[in-house]
Amino acid sequence: MASNASSTPTPNGTLNSAIPEGPLPGKWTQYKAKAKLINPANKRKYSVIVVGSGLAGGAAAATLSELGYQVKCFCYQDSPRRAHSIAAQGGINGAKNYQNDGDSVWRLFYDTIKGGDFRAREANVHRLAEISLQIIDQCVAQGVPFAREYGGALANRSFGGAQVSRTFYARGQTGQQLLIGCYQALEKEIAKGGVKMHTRTEMLDLVVVDGHAKGIVVRDLTTGEITSHAADAVILATGGYGNVFFLSTNAMGCNVTAALRANKRGAYMANPCFTQIHPTCIPVSGDYQSKLTLMSESLRNDGRIWVPKSKEDAAKIRSGTMMAKDIPEEGRDFFLERKYPSFGNLAPRDISSRSAKEVCDEGRGVAKTGLGVFLDFSDAINRLGKEAIKARYGNLFQMYEKIAGEDPYETPMKIYPAVHYTMGGLWVDYNLMSNIAGLHVLGEANFSDHGANRLGASALMQGLADGYFVIPTTLPNYLASQKPGTVTTSAPEFKQIEAEVKERIDQLMNVKGTKTVDSFHRELGMLVWDKCGMARSEAGLKEALAKIPQIREDFWKNVRIPGSPDGTNMELEKAWRVADFIDFAEIMCHDALAREESCGGHFREEYQFTAEDEAVKSGYTNPGEAMRRDDEFAYVSAWEFKGPGVPPVLHKEPLVYEAVELSVRSYK
Amino acid sequence: MNLTLKVWRQSGPNATGRIETYEAKEIPSEASFLEMLDIVNTGIIKEGGDPIHFDHDCREGICGSCSLAINGVPHSKESGITTCQVHMRKFREGETIWIEPFRARAFPVIKDLMVDRSAFDRIIAAGGYIDVRTGSAPEANSIPIGKEDADEAFDAATCIGCGACVAACKNASAMLFVGAKAAHLNILPQGHPEKDKRVLALVRQMDAEGFGNCTNHYECEAVCPKEISADVISKLNRDYAAAIVREAVAE
Structure with missing residues (x-):
C-alpha cells in the first residue's frame, strides 16, 4: 500500500497516518486501485466483530455481510434501530450541487477543513466529500424519504458554516430516516444469516492477542452473563463521549467504555479536548434534569437569535415582568448578525455558542437561570406564513412546546448551548485502523474528519461514509495479512x-x-x-x-x-x-x-x-x-495510557496541509 | 408536587409480578415523567431497595425505547407523544398514577417495566426493507418522486417501533406497525419490485410472532406517538389481498 514511508503504527513509534501519496483529489481513487482484495470464496472464512449499530456500525455490519464476511454485531439497546444516530435532526451533507449554487466536492472539502479550524487531516476529509455523493444515492435507493420539490427532485437546505445549500433532509428526523434505512439493510442481512446480532449486550473490554485486536468481552444486560467473542478483526462504532459532561444531548446510555477500554489496551485517544457545544438546545431548568434536548441547527435558517441590548430589559424578562414582544426592534441585539454579517445566524457552531455565552455572561441572558438567548421566528412567520414554518419545523416546534411549555409560534424559543458531539476519539490512520493492528474505529468514535469543530449535517455523512464505503474497501488491507480463524476464545x-x-x-x-x-x-x-x-x-x-x-x-x-x-x-x-x-x-x-x-x-x-x-x-x-x-x-494529539493514576503520554501526528492554506477563520 | 405511584414490579421474566405503591415526594412540575421516576429511584436506592427498571434512552421522543402504560394508556392519555415527553405539569397534586409495562403476549416482560420487543425486529428482517446492495444505487435524482407520494411515504416512515399500538389493542395486533412499514416502502417507486413479496413476508411473520388480528377499534392510531393513521392498515389489507391473489395465480 502506498503510504508515508516515515514510520509504522506501533505503540511506541511515531504515528503513521498511512495517507496515500499523490495529489489530494486522486488519493482515494489511487488507494482503491491498489488496495488489496480478498476473493469471494475466502471472504466467508473471515469473521468481523462490529460494536455499535448506529449509522457507522449498522452500515458496516450490513455491507460487510453483503460482501460475504461473517459478522457479529453488538449493541446495548434492545434493537439496533434505537442507536443514538436516530436523534439527529437536521440533515446530511452531499456535494451534489443540485441547487446549481456553486457547490462541488472541493468546496465541501474546504468548508469542512475550514469549519474544523484546520485541525483535520486533508486526505480523510477529501475522501469524505467524494463519498458524500454515493451516500445520497444509496439512501434514496433504500427508500429513505428525503424532502422533495413538487417536480419530484430532491430538496436541499442550508446549514452552518456553508454558503451553499447542500443539506439533504427528512423533515426534522433525518437521522431517524437514515438509521431506519441502515437498520433495514442490517435486518435483511441478519435474516440471511450473514450477521449474528447481539442486542442488549455491552462490550466491557477489548482482547488483544500478540499485538492484534482479536475479540471482545461482553456482558449480556438481561442475564448478566459475561462472555468472550473472537474474530479476525474488531470494529468499534460506539459513538462519542459527550455524556462525560453528565448533561448533554446524547442518549442516556451513550458512553465511552468501549473506546476507553481500547485506550487502556494500547489504542491512542486522539484530540479528546475537541468537544462540540451546540448553540441551540433547550436551556437547563433544574437540578433534577437528566438530559438536554437539541433544537436542530436548521432552525437557524429562519430563526433570528437575539438578546435585549440592555441588562435592565433582560432582567425584566427573567423575572417575567416583560415579554419578548415588548422589546422594540431597536432594543434587540441580533448579536450573530451584528458580529458575522456574511454568515449571520448560520455562523458555525463553536462561534455561535461562544457568542451566546458572552452575552449571557454580560448579564443579558433571558432564561430564568440567566443562561438563555431568544431564537425568534416572528419575522419568518410574517414573511412566509405559519403554515410554511410548520411544514419545515413542525415536529421541532411541537417538541419544544412539550418540554418548555411555551408555544414557539407565539413567543420566541429560549435556547442555550449544550454538549452535543465529540470530535475527538480513538486515533485511526487513513484505513480507519487504530495503532492496534486489526482494531478499526468508525463514526463519532474516531477522531478523523472534523478537526476541532464539526459542521452541521456532517456527522451523518461521516458515519455512513465510514460504514458503507470506507471500511469495506480498507478492511481487506488488514485481513489479507491474516490467516482466518487463527485465534479462538480458548486463547x-x-x-x-x-x-x-x-x-x-x-x-x-x-x-x-x-x-x-x-x-x-x-x-x-x-x-x-x-x-x-x-x-x-x-x-x-x-x-x-x-x-x-x-x-x-x-x-x-x-x-x-x-x-x-x-x-x-x-x-x-x-x-x-x-x-x-x-x-x-x-x-x-x-x-x-x-x-x-x-x-x-x-x-x-x-x-x-x-x-x-x-x-x-x-x-x-x-x-x-x-x-x-x-x-x-x-498536530493531532494522541494519548497513550500508561497505567492507573499515571499521566497519559502524548504522541503527535503532524498535520501537513498540501492543498489548502492555513488561515485565520473569519465568518464576518 | 406529591404523588402516589402504583407500579408493576417483576424481578425477572419468569417471576410473578405485583403492583407496589410508592410515594413520589417534592417532584418539580417542570420534570419529565421519567425524571420523576429517577427521583423516586434515588430514594429507593438510598433505602436499600432495587430501583424500578424501565427502558429509556434518547429521552426526546425518537428512539422508541420508553414504553410505559400510564394510567392504563400506552405513553399516557396525551396524544402524539412518547412516555419520555410526558411532563409532570400535566398531573394534579396528590394524584395516584398507575404505571405498567406495554402488555402483549408477543412482548414478554424482562424486568419490572421492561419488555422484549424483538418480535418487531424479526418482522422487519422478514421483509421490511428494499433489497439493494451497498454501491449498486442509481443516481439519486434519476427517480423523480412526486411530493405527495414522498410525503405519504414519510408519514408512514415516522414509526419509531415503540409498540404502543400493540399494547393499546385489545387483540395485541401489530397491524399499525406492519401497515406503516408496508406503506412506507410500497408507496415509493424504489419499493415496487418487491411489493408483493414484502407484504406477504411481513404479514406471515407478524402472525408467527403471536400478534392478534385487527378488529378496527383504532386504539392503535389513538396512542401512536407519531400519529400514524390507521389508513396504513387499510392499505396493508389491499396490498395483501392483491399479493395473495397474484401468488395463487402464479402457482
Missing part, C-alpha cells in the same frame, strides 16, 4: 480479560456505599463543564485534574449498587460507565491543558485575539475570537 488472553472483567464487577458490587451512581456522574459532569467546557484555562484545568482523582477515590469507596450482577441491573451498567467516564475525563483535561491555543470547540482563555492584534485592527476578525497557534500546534 489465554480471553480467559485473563474475562477474569479481570468479572473481578471489576465484583469490586463495584462490593463497595456497598451510600451514594448513587448518578450523584458521582453529576459531580464529574459539572466539574468538566465548568473547567473543560465552552472556555478553558490553565488554572481551571489544573484544578479539574486535581479534583478528578478525588471523585474517583470517593466513587470506589462510596458508590452504592443495589441488587445482583446476575440479571438486569441498570445501576451496575451505569456504574461501569461512570467509572470509565471518570478515567476518561482525566485524559480530556490533560489534552485541553497541553493544547496551548484556541481552535474550534477548544477555547483557551489565554489565547484569543485582542484589539492590539493586526487581524483585529484590519477588521478581519473580532477581539475575543479564537487564536490558533499553527507553528506549534498543527
Whole structure:
C-alpha cells in the first residue's frame, strides 16, 4: 500500500497516518486501485466483530455481510434501530450541487477543513466529500424519504458554516430516516444469516492477542452473563463521549467504555479536548434534569437569535415582568448578525455558542437561570406564513412546546448551548485502523474528519461514509495479512480479560456505599463543564485534574449498587460507565491543558485575539475570537495510557496541509 | 408536587409480578415523567431497595425505547407523544398514577417495566426493507418522486417501533406497525419490485410472532406517538389481498 514511508503504527513509534501519496483529489481513487482484495470464496472464512449499530456500525455490519464476511454485531439497546444516530435532526451533507449554487466536492472539502479550524487531516476529509455523493444515492435507493420539490427532485437546505445549500433532509428526523434505512439493510442481512446480532449486550473490554485486536468481552444486560467473542478483526462504532459532561444531548446510555477500554489496551485517544457545544438546545431548568434536548441547527435558517441590548430589559424578562414582544426592534441585539454579517445566524457552531455565552455572561441572558438567548421566528412567520414554518419545523416546534411549555409560534424559543458531539476519539490512520493492528474505529468514535469543530449535517455523512464505503474497501488491507480463524476464545488472553472483567464487577458490587451512581456522574459532569467546557484555562484545568482523582477515590469507596450482577441491573451498567467516564475525563483535561491555543470547540482563555492584534485592527476578525497557534500546534494529539493514576503520554501526528492554506477563520 | 405511584414490579421474566405503591415526594412540575421516576429511584436506592427498571434512552421522543402504560394508556392519555415527553405539569397534586409495562403476549416482560420487543425486529428482517446492495444505487435524482407520494411515504416512515399500538389493542395486533412499514416502502417507486413479496413476508411473520388480528377499534392510531393513521392498515389489507391473489395465480 502506498503510504508515508516515515514510520509504522506501533505503540511506541511515531504515528503513521498511512495517507496515500499523490495529489489530494486522486488519493482515494489511487488507494482503491491498489488496495488489496480478498476473493469471494475466502471472504466467508473471515469473521468481523462490529460494536455499535448506529449509522457507522449498522452500515458496516450490513455491507460487510453483503460482501460475504461473517459478522457479529453488538449493541446495548434492545434493537439496533434505537442507536443514538436516530436523534439527529437536521440533515446530511452531499456535494451534489443540485441547487446549481456553486457547490462541488472541493468546496465541501474546504468548508469542512475550514469549519474544523484546520485541525483535520486533508486526505480523510477529501475522501469524505467524494463519498458524500454515493451516500445520497444509496439512501434514496433504500427508500429513505428525503424532502422533495413538487417536480419530484430532491430538496436541499442550508446549514452552518456553508454558503451553499447542500443539506439533504427528512423533515426534522433525518437521522431517524437514515438509521431506519441502515437498520433495514442490517435486518435483511441478519435474516440471511450473514450477521449474528447481539442486542442488549455491552462490550466491557477489548482482547488483544500478540499485538492484534482479536475479540471482545461482553456482558449480556438481561442475564448478566459475561462472555468472550473472537474474530479476525474488531470494529468499534460506539459513538462519542459527550455524556462525560453528565448533561448533554446524547442518549442516556451513550458512553465511552468501549473506546476507553481500547485506550487502556494500547489504542491512542486522539484530540479528546475537541468537544462540540451546540448553540441551540433547550436551556437547563433544574437540578433534577437528566438530559438536554437539541433544537436542530436548521432552525437557524429562519430563526433570528437575539438578546435585549440592555441588562435592565433582560432582567425584566427573567423575572417575567416583560415579554419578548415588548422589546422594540431597536432594543434587540441580533448579536450573530451584528458580529458575522456574511454568515449571520448560520455562523458555525463553536462561534455561535461562544457568542451566546458572552452575552449571557454580560448579564443579558433571558432564561430564568440567566443562561438563555431568544431564537425568534416572528419575522419568518410574517414573511412566509405559519403554515410554511410548520411544514419545515413542525415536529421541532411541537417538541419544544412539550418540554418548555411555551408555544414557539407565539413567543420566541429560549435556547442555550449544550454538549452535543465529540470530535475527538480513538486515533485511526487513513484505513480507519487504530495503532492496534486489526482494531478499526468508525463514526463519532474516531477522531478523523472534523478537526476541532464539526459542521452541521456532517456527522451523518461521516458515519455512513465510514460504514458503507470506507471500511469495506480498507478492511481487506488488514485481513489479507491474516490467516482466518487463527485465534479462538480458548486463547489465554480471553480467559485473563474475562477474569479481570468479572473481578471489576465484583469490586463495584462490593463497595456497598451510600451514594448513587448518578450523584458521582453529576459531580464529574459539572466539574468538566465548568473547567473543560465552552472556555478553558490553565488554572481551571489544573484544578479539574486535581479534583478528578478525588471523585474517583470517593466513587470506589462510596458508590452504592443495589441488587445482583446476575440479571438486569441498570445501576451496575451505569456504574461501569461512570467509572470509565471518570478515567476518561482525566485524559480530556490533560489534552485541553497541553493544547496551548484556541481552535474550534477548544477555547483557551489565554489565547484569543485582542484589539492590539493586526487581524483585529484590519477588521478581519473580532477581539475575543479564537487564536490558533499553527507553528506549534498543527498536530493531532494522541494519548497513550500508561497505567492507573499515571499521566497519559502524548504522541503527535503532524498535520501537513498540501492543498489548502492555513488561515485565520473569519465568518464576518 | 406529591404523588402516589402504583407500579408493576417483576424481578425477572419468569417471576410473578405485583403492583407496589410508592410515594413520589417534592417532584418539580417542570420534570419529565421519567425524571420523576429517577427521583423516586434515588430514594429507593438510598433505602436499600432495587430501583424500578424501565427502558429509556434518547429521552426526546425518537428512539422508541420508553414504553410505559400510564394510567392504563400506552405513553399516557396525551396524544402524539412518547412516555419520555410526558411532563409532570400535566398531573394534579396528590394524584395516584398507575404505571405498567406495554402488555402483549408477543412482548414478554424482562424486568419490572421492561419488555422484549424483538418480535418487531424479526418482522422487519422478514421483509421490511428494499433489497439493494451497498454501491449498486442509481443516481439519486434519476427517480423523480412526486411530493405527495414522498410525503405519504414519510408519514408512514415516522414509526419509531415503540409498540404502543400493540399494547393499546385489545387483540395485541401489530397491524399499525406492519401497515406503516408496508406503506412506507410500497408507496415509493424504489419499493415496487418487491411489493408483493414484502407484504406477504411481513404479514406471515407478524402472525408467527403471536400478534392478534385487527378488529378496527383504532386504539392503535389513538396512542401512536407519531400519529400514524390507521389508513396504513387499510392499505396493508389491499396490498395483501392483491399479493395473495397474484401468488395463487402464479402457482
